Structures are given as C-alpha cells and as structure tokens.
Amino acid sequence: MLLQSELLDFFNETRAQSELICSFLETEDYVVQPIVDVSPPKWHLGHTTWFFEEFVLKPYKNDYHLFDDHSAYVFNSYYESVGEKVIRTDRGNLSRPTVAWVYKYRNYVSKALKDFIESEELSPEILEVIEIGCHHEKQHQELLYTDIKYILGNNPLFPKYNDQFEENPIYDFPQEWISVEKGNYDIGHNNTDFCYDNELGRHTVYLADYQISNKLVTNKEYIEFIEAGGYKDVLLWHAEGWDWVNTNQISAPSYWHNIDGDWHQFTLQGLQKLILDAPLSHISYYEAFAFAQWKGLRLPTEQEWEVANSKFNWGSRWEWTESAYSPYPGYSKAPGALGEYNGKFMVNQKVLRGGSVATSNKQTRPTYRNFFHAPLRWQFTGIRLAK
Amino acid sequence: MLLQSELLDFFNETRAQSELICSFLETEDYVVQPIVDVSPPKWHLGHTTWFFEEFVLKPYKNDYHLFDDHSAYVFNSYYESVGEKVIRTDRGNLSRPTVAWVYKYRNYVSKALKDFIESEELSPEILEVIEIGCHHEKQHQELLYTDIKYILGNNPLFPKYNDQFEENPIYDFPQEWISVEKGNYDIGHNNTDFCYDNELGRHTVYLADYQISNKLVTNKEYIEFIEAGGYKDVLLWHAEGWDWVNTNQISAPSYWHNIDGDWHQFTLQGLQKLILDAPLSHISYYEAFAFAQWKGLRLPTEQEWEVANSKFNWGSRWEWTESAYSPYPGYSKAPGALGEYNGKFMVNQKVLRGGSVATSNKQTRPTYRNFFHAPLRWQFTGIRLAK
Amino acid sequence: MLLQSELLDFFNETRAQSELICSFLETEDYVVQPIVDVSPPKWHLGHTTWFFEEFVLKPYKNDYHLFDDHSAYVFNSYYESVGEKVIRTDRGNLSRPTVAWVYKYRNYVSKALKDFIESEELSPEILEVIEIGCHHEKQHQELLYTDIKYILGNNPLFPKYNDQFEENPIYDFPQEWISVEKGNYDIGHNNTDFCYDNELGRHTVYLADYQISNKLVTNKEYIEFIEAGGYKDVLLWHAEGWDWVNTNQISAPSYWHNIDGDWHQFTLQGLQKLILDAPLSHISYYEAFAFAQWKGLRLPTEQEWEVANSKFNWGSRWEWTESAYSPYPGYSKAPGALGEYNGKFMVNQKVLRGGSVATSNKQTRPTYRNFFHAPLRWQFTGIRLAK
Amino acid sequence: MLLQSELLDFFNETRAQSELICSFLETEDYVVQPIVDVSPPKWHLGHTTWFFEEFVLKPYKNDYHLFDDHSAYVFNSYYESVGEKVIRTDRGNLSRPTVAWVYKYRNYVSKALKDFIESEELSPEILEVIEIGCHHEKQHQELLYTDIKYILGNNPLFPKYNDQFEENPIYDFPQEWISVEKGNYDIGHNNTDFCYDNELGRHTVYLADYQISNKLVTNKEYIEFIEAGGYKDVLLWHAEGWDWVNTNQISAPSYWHNIDGDWHQFTLQGLQKLILDAPLSHISYYEAFAFAQWKGLRLPTEQEWEVANSKFNWGSRWEWTESAYSPYPGYSKAPGALGEYNGKFMVNQKVLRGGSVATSNKQTRPTYRNFFHAPLRWQFTGIRLAK
C-alpha cells in the first residue's frame, strides 16, 4: 500500500491525466454515446469524481458538503446497491449537467480530497479506498481513449484526436515459439501491492507442455486471412461467431476502410494507410479464434499467458485468451458496493491479458485480468497464438 | 408571391429567429437526440442552411463556392433523391461538425443569399424556392421548440429553457357547440399566396349536419378522464391504441408528473404545477380518440374543421382530426426533390389542424394540413370535440 | 333479416362449408401458425364454434351445458371484453385441444344450435346474433383459404391443397376507362338485409369527375413494372413503403418464384407457371400505390369504387383503395362485445373493396368494406386504377 | 468399440426407444415448436433418421436410393457444411412432411441400415459412424422428453404425457460434505469405449482442497431461498442474471405454479403438488449461482465434479458447474461435418455434469460434458453445492 504522501502524488497525477486526455476535445465530443458500450467523456469525468465523493468524502470527511444533490444520480453506474442509476444507454441523451459544470464538480471534489489527504492522518481503510479510486479513474482513462476513438472514428468527417497519440508500434522482428514445460505453476497476485480482487488468491495450476508466440499477429498476416476467405468459411468459426459475422456483415477489423483497393485505418491521429507491420487491433474474440483455426493453431489460456509472460514483450494490445472469466479458487466478493465490482461479471466474458497503448502503466501487470464480451471490438484488442 | 424586397426581409427575419430560439441553449443541448423523432438543434440549424445552399445557391448562383463538401451529407434529411443521407437515428451521435462550425456555415450561406437577393433581379422560379426555404425554416423553428422541450424535459435535472416562453393560455370561457348545416362546401387553398402542395386543389366536399366545440379540451377535463379509469377501459380504445397504452405503460399525457398526489407539467419555463384551465397538450391520437369515446362524442374530420374554423379560436394546440392524411382530389407531386416533400408521407398518418404556441404565424392558416403518426406526443397536440 | 327457417339452412350450409374446406388437409396442417396474421385452421374451426356457444347458446338457451370449460379461453380472439385471450402469436404453439376434439366440439355445438332453431320460436334479437355468427364463420372461411395457402405455400415442399380450387381467371379483354361525372352521390348500406356496422349510415358524398378502369391490373403488366426497375425507384414509393421494400428485400409479389428465369406462382393447386393474363394477386398497398405512380395514375377512393361498381366486373381480387379505414358519418359502435368488432380497427388500415376468389358470395356486396394494414399480402389482393 | 453384432442390437434398441417415447403423443404434439430451443418431436424423429441416411447409407451403401430428395433439407440441423439448412425457428411452421411420412421414412432407413449391418462385414470406420448415430439418437431421445414436456407444460390445458414417467425421486437422506485433498488429478475420457470428442484428451489438473455435497439441492431448500427474497436481492446475482430476472419477471423455477398459495409443478405426469424432498429442477445457471451465493457457498467446477463423482449419487438432474465450456488441452476438431459437432459451441456456455431422469443410460458417464447457455431451463437442471 502507498504511503499517504505517495498517495497524494498519485491522486494529483491521476486527476490531471484525465483532464489532459480530454483537453483535445471539442465540447460536443464530451456529450455523445454512439453505442451502449461507449460512454460520453463527460460521463467518465463526472463518474470518476462521483466515486471519490461517494466512497471517500461522504462517508469519511467531517462536514463535507455535496457539490450537488443530483450528481450521484447522473454519474452512478452499475453499482446498483448505492442507489437508482441512469440507464446506461441514456447517458448520451443527457445534455445537462454541462461540461463546464463537470469541470467545476471535478475541481471541487479534487480540492476537498487533497485537503483531506493533507490535513489529517488517514486510516489504512480510507487510504485503500482512495487508492482504489485512483486505479478506478485510470481504468476510465483507458476507456476515455477508446470511447473518444469510437466517437471520432464513427463520424463521417473522421476528425483526428491529436498528432501525438501513437497507436501502432512496428513489429518487424521475427516470429518465434517460446516453449514451456509441463508441470505445476503458481499464478495470481501475491497481494503485496495494489491489485483487484479478481487477481487475488495466488494458486497452483497444472499446465501441459505448450508453446506460445513471442509476437502479436500483425495486420499483414490478418490481410492474408481475409484474402484467403476467412470471413466466408463457416468451418473456422464458432456457431455464434458465424451468426455475428453474418448478422453484422463483418468483413474486416473495426476501423479498417478499404478505399480504392487500399486498406486504411482510422487512428487517433486520423485516417491513415494501414501499417502492415503493426500489430492487428480492434478484433473480436470470434475473429481471434477464427484466425487461430485458420492457422491450425489456438489462443493461449490465461494461465499459459501468465506463466510465460516474462519471456515476451506485451502491452500494445489486449490479448484475447481462450479462458472464460471465472473466479479463482477461493474467490469471494468483498462486502458492500465496492465488492460488487468484479464478481458480478463472471459469466459469458472472455479474459484478455496484457494491456494496450491506451492502458495506464499502473494497470499493466502480469496478473491483471481484463474481460470483455466476445463480440466487442472498440478496445485495442489483438492476437497472440499458441500451440 | 412575395416581391423580391419583401422576400429579403422575410429571409432576414427567418434566419434571425432560428438563432434567437437557440440563444437560450448550452452548447451540449445542441447535440443530443434522445428519440428518433427529435433532432438535435444543431442539425435543424445546419439542415435549414443546407436547404438554401442545395436548392438555391448551388443551382442558381454563379461562382458560388460550397462552404464545405461534407455539409450536404450531414445535413440532408429525407430527400433521398439528392444523395445519400445520414440515418436519422444517427444524428445524435455526431459531435462534429461543431456548433461553432454550424454558425459559421449559417453566416456564410446567409450572407451569400442576401448578396444574391440584393445584387440581381431573380426569376420567379428562384424567388419561389427562396420563399419555400423560408417556410421550411419556419417549420423547423417549431421543431426546434418541441425538440428542445423534449431534450430538457427528459433530463432528470429538468432544466428550464427560459422564463419568457408561454405555453399555457387560460381557457376559462364556457364551452359551446357551433352548428354547421349539411351541404356542399369548398375546402383547400386557393393558391394566391404561399402554401404547400398538399393544401392545393380547392375542391368541393359534402358534409352532413354537425356540431363542433368552440373550445379545446382542458387539463381539468382530462384529469376527470384519468380518474374515471379511462386508461384502463379497453372499450374506449382502438386495438392498436390499447396495445400502445399497455406496451408503453401510458397513464397520463407526456410531460405530466404526479408528485405526491399533485399533477405537475414540465414546460419550457421548467417544472410547474399543472394549470387546470389550460388546454390539454402532448397527447397522442389514440388518447384523443379514447377521450372522445369516453365523452360519447368524436373528433372532427379535417373538412369539418376547415369549414367551421372561422367560428372558433384556434392556434394554441395542434388538433387531432379523425381524418387520415390522403391526397386531395387531383393531387400530383411536383417533379424532383422538392416535390418529394409531402406525397410520400400520405399513409398511416393523421391530419392535425390549427397550429400551436410553437408554430410560426406564417404557418397557421385555415387550410394548413399538419400530419403525424398516431402515437406521437412530443408536439403541442390537443383535442377539439365534435358531434 | 332471414326467416327462422331460412336461417336454419344458412346455418347448416355454413357449418358444412367450413368442414368441406378443411377436408383436404392433413392433421398437421391444422396446427401451425407461420406468421402472426395466419391462424391455424384448427383455431378457425374452434373459434367460429365458440362464437355460437358464447353469444347464442350460453346467454339464450336454457339448460345448455358448455362442451368444455377451457374452450372459451383457447378460441376467443380479439374480443377482449369477454375474458382473457390467448395471445395471437401463441395459437400455433398449442397442440391441444386436438383436431379430433375440435370436430367433436363443432358437432356438439352445431347440434345444440340446430335443436335450438328447430325447437322454439326465437326472438329477432337471437335470430340476428345467429345470422351474424354465420357471416362471421363465412369471413373465417375466406381466412381458411388464405391461411392454408400461406401454410402450404411457405413449406419448402410446396404441397398442393387440391386440384379444384381455381385462383386465376383469364382477363384477356381490353382495358377501358369508365367515366363518372362530378356530383353528389349516396353510398353505404341501406340496412334492408344483412351487413356489418361499418357499412351502415347511407350518406351523401361529393365526387369530382373521375375515370376508373374496367379491368384489374394483370400479371403481365406487373412484370413490366418489375422489369422497368419499379422496386428500385425511390420516387415511386411512400417513405414507409420504401423502408418496407428494403427491410424485407421485396422484389416481386408474394408467392412468385423466379425459377431459371421463368416466373412461377404458388397456387392452391400447387406451384405453376405464372399466367400472364390473370389478375395480379398478393401485393401490398405499398406496391399497389407504387405501380399506380409508375403508370402516372392513381388508386380509386372507396367512394369512387362504390359509385361506379355496377359498371365493371369485380370479385376475383380484393382491390386496394386510396381510402383509409374511417367511420362513416354518424357511426357509433354497438354496445357490448359484438360491437367491438369493427370500430376498434379504424386507424392505420386501408379499405379494400370487391371480394376475391376466396370470398363467400355472401360477403361480396358493393357496400362491403374490407380493411388491412398496408404491408399485408397474404390475401388475394389486386389493383384497379383510376385517374 | 462395439462388435458388429452388438451394434445391430444397439441400433434396434435405439430406434425402437425413440418410437416408444413418441407413442404417447397425439399427432398434433409432433408438430409445434413453442420456443426456438424446443424442436417438434416430428423433427427429432426425422433428423435422427436423416443422420443415418446422410452419414452411413449415402456414402457407404452401394445402390442405396434416398427415400426422398427433400428429406435432407428439412431434417438437417446445424451441420451447415452439409448443405443449406432450415432455419431453426422455422421447424414449427412446417406441417409437411407429415408424421405418417416420417414414420415411413424411419422404417425405410431402419430397414436399409439393418440390412447393411446384417449383410456384409463393415469397416471399423463405418461401424464407428453407426455407433455415433445411435448415440446421436439417444441424445435426441433426451430432447424428446424435455421438448415434449415444454410443449405440454406450456399448453393452458396442462395435458399429461403418461402416468409412468417418474421425474421426482425422493431425496430424504441427510446432506453431508465430501472432502477432496489438493493435488494433481487426471480427468477426461480414456477413449476405450464410446465418447464424444470433447471428453477426449485425458489430462492432469491441479485442484486445491475442496468439499462437495453428497446431495442435490431440494425443492424445499429452494422455497426458502424464494421466501427469503432471493429473486429480489441484486447482490446475489450476476449482472446479466439480474437483467434476465427482471426482463423475464422470473420468480420461481420453470414449471412451478403457485395456486392459491400452494406450489405446484407441471410434470410429465401432469400438474401436481410440488414434492418438497425431490431435487430441484428446471433452473437456469443464473439461479444456481444466486442460490449458492445466498448460501455462502459455490458451484463446483467440472474438474471438481469429475474427480469426486464416485463418492456421491448422481443422474437425476444435470448439475450446473461453474466451468465455462472450453476445449480440453490438445483438443482439435475432427475433419468434416461430424467434427463440427462440439467445437463450434465452445463459447458462452456452461458445462453441466451428471445426467437426468430423461437421459439415456448410455449418455451418463463421469466424463460426459453437457453444455447449455446460462438462461436455459427446459432441461432437468439442478444444483450441487461445493465450498
């Protein structure tokens, strides 16, 4: 756990970073919600602030006055035990509170929390909730990037976010197989520094011999799959993946545009020619699985990934694994609202490992378990193969 | 038809009025589209501008340069013959172009059009299209009011629009029946000044004896209907009205809120106690019909309304009639894109007559035929009874 | 009104006819409901029987014992005032009661009703309800034909119904225009013999000069429309018709199949080559309207149709009119359950006039007002043009 | 693998059993499909027959003549690689081929296959496909029971299937915990006799210490959960389980009816008073999980279940496990159509272990992996707890 003085720095840095991310937006960009999975940037800014007010200031700070009685209502999310929530699809229909209001709300809560940390010695319990709140905000920073990309990238004018954000590292080194021998391995977090409850309970697993790639699948390899008719061969797909392809008429990764025969990609730097040596991004689990089938290979399990992770570079794409998101042995949810966070999503989701170009470096650790529904593509998702 | 000099005034007044209406909004309010029938105010401002660019400047003005190549794409609407359109439900997902951009676009087009009117003598054909463009913008001004009301009135914070807009006149005069004798009557527009194609073709109809009320149904009378169980008596409703009531769990007009036993109404002035003597507003055709059934009366036809209109006051609510929206005898659509305007909607809609507190006075004339689908309630719609 | 002795014959003939229609079916054909508008033949047989039990035997016959307590529940329809109904889409999921049970139910009720007519002198009120019950059953006989056609014609094996049922008369006489002069005309039923409440209230209408075709549009003419790109020209269609065409990928009338370049049609006699000189059938109102637009003509109103009907042959197809289904002047629904019958459907439906090859001759009279939603095509619907 | 002579007996017994199951049905019961997961009994009989024709007789038997060219089309299922399929939801709309036809088809194929087995020595490859076909038919026998239960149990008349089928064993012995020590265990099928591809690849897993109940949860215990408000406590449910409960207004297991305060259950013997000591049945995975949460316990994984299975009785209910359905290490699908069988469903499904009162004894073995989507309840599903 962080010291109180370290926490203040962490808090200040976290709050500033969210605002830096949004500094490249127009007011209008803060408001819209083109699909249910994407939240308006305004909402992310308010919601992460509400978290500190609801779980730190309200219960623990003497004489704290709420900035506004309605804020909890509008910026609450899935924490249904706290109170009535705004239906998620409605977020994009709320023009009020305004962006200016949200920034005032942020400043008010940030100041109150800084005062709180600076003015008295806080109990470990309070320090822990504040640290969770910072990590929570960092998670939403990743969503800010991906949601902004969705909002801009689905606008017919293809406005760019800025010139600095670099999505596409060059992966021109050779592909190799890393071998791991069968045996018992320990995985999971050892709980010495911050992690989420779903990583806890370090435990033994038995793994058979396997090999895992040192390199993510590149755009170039994926074009081969497309050109070989991968999207049209039913035998490569899960039954529900095949339905998904046909219902949604999918024929390429998200953000790809074939303009006069040339593949382009919308990036946060705007619409560009596709970089062939960059790691593939914005594909669903169904596509990851079909690509692996086509190669005669497979996706790793999350256990295989974690055991081998020190032997390859990762961090530019969230990597779909074959593992469904389930509780680790001995998992039990924390009591109360914070405890709802992870356990309630442990059905019908796939685990992703690694982290992406949009992930805060505080959120990338070998034990981190990200999870999404199989068809989702708005995150920076990619493929690492195993056999 | 207006003289060229009159048209300039009309144009200037119209353009200024749209901007005045929007001057009470926050930037965020311009962007959202909570339901498909409501368009973002930003879109109305751009779309009415696009109309002048597309149908006047582009075809007729020498050396006119488009403000921006993409504008037609984003601000086109149902005129599918002009080019590909943005799907209507998508309007609320477009954060760009920004509000500031839209105002620049308006200024550019307004200036170009003023120059055009001032600098040369225009043909009657051009003058007519400009006049249509002004009426088109005035129609969208009414939608601006009703769409703004929807956007603010469905926000949990209930923000008010301004303090000036008065929705609710007091109707405390006695109800009386106006009798009209059977016989042949002529209805429709005589085409001496501006009207829409659907009003044209003045023609004879035969009407039997009838009586029509001098007064719109008030909120007080409608509360009696609610309290008598009107929403729960299947025998009062059309079969599809009954489905609508139950599927959507309707139990009061739109914008009504029962707070601790007292009826309140969201208005453009904010949430208020319901004014009992004000004319009822925001009800569907199904509700209008059911109320009439409950009274043992009926709605007038549009012919009955038009023949008697000089004998009663109207103009605060659009009045649902029993008439389905059909072409008048001899109706034929004008060729080309402008001609698409009315004929293509002549199925499964109900005619409304009169005009509302949100209607421009240029749009309220005895022959004007408004039309909406039976379940829609976001307009200022009311009930006048007949027997 | 019929004499009591005539009514007995009418009843016997009606009951026998329903059973004759079904005598060509396999047991399985009685059970299924492929779309919501089509009811299982078993249901029609039970429902028409329930009508006599519910509205005649139960209220009027002393000591009548219900055949079974559950029958009302399963065979009730939209008469919601009588009791809870089985949701219409569920009819096809009910394997019980069996077909054999339904025939026993029919026999029991038919016998009880015959006894009732033969054994005592019935009041005019009772006689009227029995006569309505017979007409009701005759209406369901038409639905039996069209629903059976749908059930068989949407089976991939294309089983034929029988060899006798002739759908396609030959229309090889020349097309001519019948002129009607402007003036006041009376339409509606004079109430001397049986009719439905929606035909009543003979009343005056004023009609302008018009011309109406002596001949229904043929398959040959409709092929010209298809080949001229009629289904692809947005300008010919209502906005909602255009949506319907595209959403459902409509490119020909229902039951048409293009097999190796030749148009075929599924008929009750099985799959056949399309007969070019037969009147077009199984088209929606949207298609009827678009065809008329393409010809530069229009559909007649129901008033125009009724005034001119004696001057042309009709009866092989239900003819879409331009008229929306509305109450005649002075219409008021009858009290109680029977009265629900017509008024509750008077919104968003189009009137059809004439009658089809499937219509009982008791149901074809010049004043009869049939009505369907604009997209429906499973009836024998056709086009007569006007100008 | 079975000897050829044993296989003949197995084949004969299997075919006779399907027909015995259906011998209690009315013709109408064979036809309907009330929900997409339930297939008409007629379809099961035809489909299992088609399997033998398609995969045995057609490829391997000289001079075999298809019974009918259309059969493959109508009775194919998800094996999309074989040819175009009838959409699953359409099965219940097909009145043809008739039940009588299906029995003729069965007899024809059964006779041809018996002749084939009796007349020549078959290769191991052929014997294997025939054996798979028998197991395939036995799987469909279980579906026959559950689908028939759904068809009859959702009919408002609640017809019983027969008096013999016993669903509800009495579980009145005491509940005890069986302890298993941590360590490496081998699971999966050893491939000495018949199994499915998803069981293959016997492999090592490491398990931590755990305890598993000797007894399934009973109806009595589940009533306690209901009465304690289990369906109303959001904290017990997965997020998507909570949505499911509220969207579908679930408040009890499937087939339960509270009649005047007493719980009843529809069984294949008809509607009965609920037997309190019988094992709970017809609950979704969401309900199984919520019940375990309420108890402060959990569901076992499929590995835990398999390792401990010899220490408790099982076989009356399919037992939901916490395990998502994933491939075993080294799993690769068999080439061709038969190989599609299992792998394509390995996403978003939960594994169930054990077997139910409807399961053929050939299908209940400790390694058998059944799988269903989380919300499904029409199978005989139950709960065994672990900790």
Ligand SMILES: [Fe+3]
């Ligand atoms: Fe959050």
Ligand SMILES: [Fe+3]
């Ligand atoms: Fe417009």
Ligand SMILES: [Fe+3]
């Ligand atoms: Fe009926």
Ligand SMILES: [Fe+3]
């Ligand atoms: Fe199968």
